[in-house]
Amino acid sequence: MIIKNKKIIADDWIVLRLNELESAENVTVPEGKVIVPLPVWLQQRDALQQRAEIGVWLASAERPEDLKGDIQKFSVIAVDFEKFSDGRGDSIACNLRARFGYTGEWRAIGDVLRDQLFYMQRVGFDAFAIRPDRNIEDALKGLTDFSEVYQTSFDHKLPLFRRVQRKGNPVADMVNE
Amino acid sequence: MYRYDEYDQQIVDERVKQYRDQVQRRLSGELTEEEFLPLRLQNGLYMQIHAYMLRIAVPYGLISSKQMRMFAHIARKYDRNYGHFTTRQNIQFNWLKLEDTPDILADLASVEMHAIQTSGNCVRNITSDEFAGVAQDEVVDPRPYAEILRQWSTFHPEFAYLPRKFKIAISGGKEDRAAVYAHDIGLSVTKNAQGGIGFRVLVGGGLGRTPIIGSEICEFVPWQHILTYVESILRIYNQYGRRDNKYKARIKILVKALGIDEFKRQVEADWADLKDGPGTLTSEEVNRVATFFTDPDYEKLTDHDSQLNEFKADSRSFSNWMLRNVKAHRVPGYAIVVLSLKKPGSVPGDATAEQMEVIADLAERYSFGELRITHKQNLVLADVRQKDLIRLWQEATAQELTAPNIGLLTDIISCPGAEFCTLANARSIPLAQLIAERFEDLDFQHDIGEISLNISGCVNACGQHHIGNIGITGVEKKDHDEWYQVSLGGAEGNLSSIGKIIGPSFTFNQVPEVIDRLLQVYLRERLEAESFIDTVRRIGHVPFKEHVYATDFTVAEEEIADKHVVVPAQYSVPYYSPRF
Numbered sequence: 001m002i003i004k005n006k007k008i009i010a011d012d013w014i015v016l017r018l019n020e021l022e023s024a025e026n027v028t029v030p031e032g033k034v035i036v037p038l039p040v041w042l043q044q045r046d047a048l049q050q051r052a053e054i055g056v057w058l059a060s061a062e063r064p065e066d067l068k069g070d071i072q073k074f075s076v077i078a079v080d081f082e083k084f085s086d087g088r089g090d091s092i093a094c095n096l097r098a099r100f101g102y103t104g105e106w107r108a109i110g111d112v113l114r115d116q117l118f119y120m121q122r123v124g125f126d127a128f129a130i131r132p133d134r135n136i137e138d139a140l141k142g143l144t145d146f147s148e149v150y151q152t153s154f155d156h157k158l159p160l161f162r163r164v165q166r167k168g169n170p171v172a173d174m175v176n177e
Numbered sequence: 178m179y180r181y182d183e184y185d186q187q188i189v190d191e192r193v194k195q196y197r198d199q200v201q202r203r204l205s206g207e208l209t210e211e212e213f214l215p216l217r218l219q220n221g222l223y224m225q226i227h228a229y230m231l232r233i234a235v236p237y238g239l240i241s242s243k244q245m246r247m248f249a250h251i252a253r254k255y256d257r258n259y260g261h262f263t264t265r266q267n268i269q270f271n272w273l274k275l276e277d278t279p280d281i282l283a284d285l286a287s288v289e290m291h292a293i294q295t296s297g298n299c300v301r302n303i304t305s306d307e308f309a310g311v312a313q314d315e316v317v318d319p320r321p322y323a324e325i326l327r328q329w330s331t332f333h334p335e336f337a338y339l340p341r342k343f344k345i346a347i348s349g350g351k352e353d354r355a356a357v358y359a360h361d362i363g364l365s366v367t368k369n370a371q372g373g374i375g376f377r378v379l380v381g382g383g384l385g386r387t388p389i390i391g392s393e394i395c396e397f398v399p400w401q402h403i404l405t406y407v408e409s410i411l412r413i414y415n416q417y418g419r420r421d422n423k424y425k426a427r428i429k430i431l432v433k434a435l436g437i438d439e440f441k442r443q444v445e446a447d448w449a450d451l452k453d454g455p456g457t458l459t460s461e462e463v464n465r466v467a468t469f470f471t472d473p474d475y476e477k478l479t480d481h482d483s484q485l486n487e488f489k490a491d492s493r494s495f496s497n498w499m500l501r502n503v504k505a506h507r508v509p510g511y512a513i514v515v516l517s518l519k520k521p522g523s524v525p526g527d528a529t530a531e532q533m534e535v536i537a538d539l540a541e542r543y544s545f546g547e548l549r550i551t552h553k554q555n556l557v558l559a560d561v562r563q564k565d566l567i568r569l570w571q572e573a574t575a576q577e578l579t580a581p582n583i584g585l586l587t588d589i590i591s592c593p594g595a596e597f598c599t600l601a602n603a604r605s606i607p608l609a610q611l612i613a614e615r616f617e618d619l620d621f622q623h624d625i626g627e628i629s630l631n632i633s634g635c636v637n638a639c640g641q642h643h644i645g646n647i648g649i650t651g652v653e654k655k656d657h658d659e660w661y662q663v664s665l666g667g668a669e670g671n672l673s674s675i676g677k678i679i680g681p682s683f684t685f686n687q688v689p690e691v692i693d694r695l696l697q698v699y700l701r702e703r704l705e706a707e708s709f710i711d712t713v714r715r716i717g718h719v720p721f722k723e724h725v726y727a728t729d730f731t732v733a734e735e736e737i738a739d740k741h742v743v744v745p746a747q748y749s750v751p752y753y754s755p756r757f
Contacts (some may be wrong), residue, residue, distance in 0.1 A: 010267045015743075019203075046508065047408075055606055076736075085215050085298070085338050086338060086420060087335070087337060087338025087339055088415060088416055088420075090334065090335045090336075090337075090338070090415070091334075091335055091412050091415045091416045092416075094335055094412070098414045098450075099450060106461075113212065115199065116337075116338075119334040119335075119337050120332075120334075122334035123334050123335050135664070145195045146188060146192075146195075146332065147187065147191065147193050148187055149332065150184075150329060150331055150332070151333055151334070151456075152330055152454075152455050152456045153334050153335065157455055158455045159455065159456060160184060160328075161458075161459065161461075161465075162455060162460040166182055166184065166186070166462075166465060167182050167465075168466075168468035169180065
């Protein structure tokens with residue numbers, strides 16, 4: 001199960017992770033819907049792009065620029081949060097969404113926990129594979145912690161001060177009048 | 178000062194709710210301590226040696242009497258009757274229970290306050306000039322921009338999990354009073370030749386293990402672009418700052434590794450996509466926020482008050498206080514008053530609940546109900562009528578808030594040191610007390626004049642020893658022996674510099690004598706009206722060093738039965754500092 005578009009849904013994607021004996025060149029990508037590591041995509045691109053559906057995941061140190069020309073080929077792109085406290089994935093999201101115009105599913109995988117979800121959805125993640133030992137219903141609550149935000153990001157193209165009419169100091173206004 | 182509208186209040190209220198739930202999940206065991214740690218840290222909650230410590234944000238150091246009274250309430254109800262003002266213009270409470278902290282945050286939210294991002298690897302409280310809006314040398318009032326930056330950085334979704342903490346300071350005077358050179362980003366708001374407002378942007382300054390003075394990344398960023406420019410700096414840092422080693426994770430290490438030119442190139446390449454985009458500031462927004470920082474209702478007064486001069490002639494303590502703790506105001510007939518939290522013998526930066534209440538009353542009666550916290554851990558009443566100074570002085574003196582030592586030798590910054598902090602190698606507070614008591618004589622202090630003495634118990638530099646004219650750092654030689662390195666020539670302000678160590682380290686009891694010897698050289702060598710730091714700059718370290726090490730020290734070392742045991746109880750008021 002994953003959270004997608006703020007709902008809990010069944011998920012049939014497989015995330016491929018290489019073990020020590022496998023390399024990006026020689027690993028056999030299983031049939032079906034697979035999210036492959038970036039190096040596997042780069043090594044086996046010709047074969048993989050023949051598939052009807054393919055996904056790719058980036059480690060937090062990898063660069064979305066490496067996907068640039070291929071971005072619209074993917075049904076899903078994911079970032080692996082090795083530790084939830086590593087915020088690089090949030091800048092990758094910003095680059096991928098705002099700079100490269102990726103509009104498909106953008107999934108957080110790995111150490112994905114309730115208390116980071118609000119931030120993650122703001123920068124452009126729309127799918128969350130919650131860490132398996134955690135209750136996914138609880139995690140869903142993390143998406144609605146706040147009902148208002150100050151900054152522009154993927155979810156709000158305009159900052160608060162351009163979206164709403166905010167009041168100045170009523171005392172100062174009186175003085176001016 | 179700034180007042181919350183419904184949006185600000187809603188965000189802070191929702192934060193209290195979110196945090197209450199996080200504490201609940203921790204108490205029930207659903208969250209491990211490892212998982213709870215970054216959450217509580219983003220809310221200023223630390224687990225110290227004895228209890229939880231909560232750091233509360235005071236944005237750019239500005240608070241109201243009402244808010245100060247809330248601090249007194251928190252000190253009484255949840256703590257041990259006191260609080261500690263920090264070098265980031267915040268306040269800390271040291272003896273809290275985890276289960277009380279959601280209620281404390283709810284109390285704070287009721288007076289438009291919070292503890293958001295007062296620790297953790299995120300953008301911290303924005304600090305600014307404690308004399309903003311009233312200083313005679315002010316070019317542009319930094320407060321509206323500080324508030325705009327506060328809102329921009331609050332829960333910024335992309336920069337909540339940076340490689341390390343991130344500190345921004347902003348100043349708007351000709352003289353820098355916000356230590357902008359010692360910050361991850363230092364902003365000086367200024368005007369260009371055409372009168373346009375913009376920011377000189379410094380990046381990569383900081384103290385700690387690797388003290389570095391910030392480098393100029395851009396000489397003038399027009400005000401409209403400051404949020405997007407800062408965003409690009411943070412984005413480059415978030416992606417490329419080191420995450421493998423906590424001690425090399427600050428932006429200063431990245432800037433150093435890339436070089437300022439390459440760092441600037443990367444920032445400006447990122448910024449090219451943001452410039453003139455929706456994040457660009459509007460004049461409507463700046464004007465709106467500026468309405469909260471307009472002048473209070475000043476009376477038309479003149480500067481000369483005969484009663485004041487008479488009283489000055491009569492009372493030496495009052496005239497000393499006028500000389501050191503009262504600063505010139507840009508409006509005639511008004512003065513800026515600094516209340517000292519550095520009375521010799523006391524713990525730097527601490528105030529009791531009773532003192533806080535009296536201070537709140539004083540602000541209400543004499544300074545339009547507003548106060549500022551300084552980065553040197555004192556308090557400021559920024560708008561006092563000169564004709565009220567005598568009464569104010571009398572009332573503040575009754576609360577021991579008028580030690581006439583601002584900018585003098587006993588206005589010491591000191592970290593908590595080894596009694597409280599697990600990182601420290603040596604004690605700091607008792608050393609600060611020993612030094613303050615030795616040089617308590619006011620005539621001597623006035624003769625020495627402007628000087629800064631900063632003490633840190635270890636290399637992490639919470640006591641900002643690098644930018645003290647005299648800096649003291651605790652070092653461990655072997656097996657818990659306390660030793661202190663002494664550095665010379667550090668400074669903050671427009672001529673910021675990092676002090677240099679003068680030579681081999683000293684024992685606890687030798688340090689006051691070392692300071693005495695440094696001062697002897699200054700008194701011998703100074704030219705007329707030359708400050709300590711200017712003499713150091715003119716003659717260099719050598720004469721100081723030679724004199725300090727010329728003769729042996731004769732002070733006796735106290736016998737300590739067991740040097741592994743520290744006894745913080747010997748201080749009536751225990752004390753912590755912003756360590757992370």
